[in-house]
Amino acid sequence: MDTIEEMLSMLLDGAVETLDISPHLHQLAVDKYEEVGAWLAEHGTPDWRIYPQGSFRLGTVVRPNTPTGEYDIDLVCWLPIAKESITQAELKERVGRMLHAFVRWKQRQGHGDGPASCKATRRCWTLGYPDDGFHLDVLPTIPDPAVPPTGILLTDKQLRAWQHSNPIGYATWFQLRSQLDRHLVEAKRHANVADVPDWDVRTTLQRLVQVLKWHAMLYFANDPDNRPPSILITTLAARAYAGEHDLFTGTRNVLHGMGNFVENRHGRWWVPNPAHEEENFADKWNEYPERREAFIRWHTDLSIVLDDLVQLQRKGLHVLATRMSESFTSDAVQRSVQRYGERLRQQTTTGALRMGVGGLLTTTTAGPRVRQHTFHGQHTDPRG
Template identity: 25%
Template structure:
């Protein structure tokens, strides 16, 4: 698309969009940690090149992939304060004759002892665990000659011994990030609104560690599409808390977000459209008796669904989840139930801790309006109040879940 910056829609004005935006803000990688992540992966590259002889002059590119490359990183599955940062290490000619297991082992050995951090070799990457719960996943790759920029092969080897399953996997994360970013142009009102919200939060925590990180001005949520992607990733994380088996990979969700991108649309509208598209694609695959197949739009050999779904039943379960999410969002937009039901539904969808934090934060902002009795109700149960403080009603009986920990209502009060 290659669109220039557009105006977009402020996600903090419409009531339902506002609370969704606050949830996205609460789970996404903060600007300070984004800057710290950049500083850290640059330091890791310098360490490998300066202290490990095999890597000297052999790191051609060291760059973010996946969520980090499109500014869509959120907290880990089951947690609210841990973040995975994915990095590609494109290696030089010295590694071409090595097996996948040998390359992964070399990378592991090159990182062992780095600043005393825990180092774990995974099937396709090596992970560094920082004390503040950030995880840096470094994936080695070998460039495919005479192909588009950074088209490569990544290593797959479970270890600790060689196996017939060891292989090189086609990849072009760099091309995909460019494709996604081209389809999701900077929406001025989204970018400005989130910059202001992060500034407000920083001002509330003036003692936060912000002096030892690089300039943060390059980072910012830029589109409603990326916000919707973050929300659907969070929804997936919550649904898979107590499930076995692989969950839908973020790269698959990112592909569908890029495909459905509707620059200038409202957040809730975009989230519904994204969920609807995924359901449609899954149901089409299921009707054909096959699992979902998604390829990198910039490199067809890079198959995003190579490890998920593992079965038709697994993809159908996710489609069922998304149908419930869509139903709840549609009812929320129609404001068909009393506001007191909102926290129960949101906790079941996005998790108790995050929603409670959002409720508390919003309660502080709207509490005076509520106490002053300035709100009034529509005939269908919605609240008429200034846009900055309005609440929206949610009617989703099929997916309402009990309050799990906090007894706050949407307004921050304890129920009688």
């Protein structure tokens, strides 16, 4: 008989799974960016490289709540050029020129599977594949000599100085945090790795990051400027994750601990990139204080939602689903409920499940009740 935490974990996991990128679409995106990378190596120089970064590399993609529902896939375009020999604008223009040439080449060849468009944004070039349900954001970068071998310097048309990052180093760190779940480690140890690729095995940390991003996407649907960056949510969640295997309990515990990893460095809010200390994922909080306030409101709202769900322990599946649908995508929740209901029916038929007198479940309400967090920061400036 499932506890309330186990039941809510399965409902959340089943719902967020429907918003994840499918294996077919994942492979299609890989094929597309490998094609771009091969063309750039052939027509640019062999040293050019393209590789994924962000949620696509981390396995925490969530389908956007937009009319098109296109997945946003972030890529790094790396050129082995010293920063002294090129400007940000020149790098951005050089990569864009090659990407436009790739689009024209695909069109001349009569290939209907090429990008429909190539547009410049603040930092990237966006290759559109609307018929496939995603677009590729290609970020022009060069090596960062201060952080070898994977540190990068990237362009930003609104900032004069080169920006620092290290997506490969970050992904390695995130993977290590995911492996705190000993259940997953043991499962992989006994699995046939050829039959169960790493990408197909979602860890608890990956799933709970998806839950947090999903709720934030909906919470800020009408206020996108104040929505916390995905990398900020992911970093705080991974910092606070303690290896829980249960998704619901892990999500509540992470919410409880996230504030412990927000620093205040001499009056500036700071959440460092664990793979590059000079990169601050909370930098916008200093420029726009309302964004920190919005983060706190979102954090409090989600904490209340999860607390409310625990209090519905004997109300039945439909009541839980109704409350969950108020804060999450209703169709995704309902699909998860249908799958869970089918599982219960199968267990009842086989005699594996017995109903309690007071409802569907018994419960052990493990996990802390999440307090409201003001995110004051670990290192408070004594001057205030």
